Amino acid sequence: MNQKIDQFDQKILQLLQQDARISHAEIGRQVHLSQPAVSERIKRLEAGGVIRAYRADISPRALGYQITAMIRISTQQGRPYAEYVAACPEIIDCYTVTGEDGAVMRVLATDVEHLQRIINELNAFGSTSTAIVLTTHVAGKPISVPAVAA
Structure with a gap:
């Protein structure tokens, strides 16, 4: 793994996989971080290639x-x-x-x-x-x- 993933990142990734449209403010409330801190972490995860995309789950x-x-x-x-x-x-x-x-x-x-x-x-x-x-x-x-x- 190229990037260090801590417990906050793990929880953020879990929440985004459950609902990619969740707000950064709501993630912050759930992981006990500020909205700006969550936004920075998500940007870092995106830039590092951990988060590759956001998609809708469509019923075939x-x-x-x-x-x-x-x-x-x-x-x-x-x-x-x-x-x-x-x-x-x-x-x-x-x-x-x-x-x-x-x-x-x-x-x-x-x-x-x-x-x-x-x-x-x-x-x-x-x-x-x-x-x-x-x-x-x-x-x-x-x-x-x-x-x-x-």
Whole structure:
């Protein structure tokens, strides 16, 4: 870790992950710091790359996406998929991984036919394996500072 994160920073990060729109004054009340001190700490966390962005948590279902799927792709040499993945709005996460698969991605689809079109397009880059998500037990869990080994 490049930056020293103290107990105040940890609490500030926790509060911002729960509600990115919380005011600096409210954070100050909860962590027992002044609003200017909170603002300076947040600026330092942003400048240090600890806080990367502020986002809204949008419901895929509310936008018409009925299916969430995990697609693994075993890429073939010389068939780079990164450009396609970056341009495809339905692919919301993509990770290069170790093992037999080259990547694992989380995909949203409006229905089975829509999912099939995405799979067909991905098959141009290698063989795919798809699992439809039935239940989400954990998503968007707040990130905490790792415990230091004694």
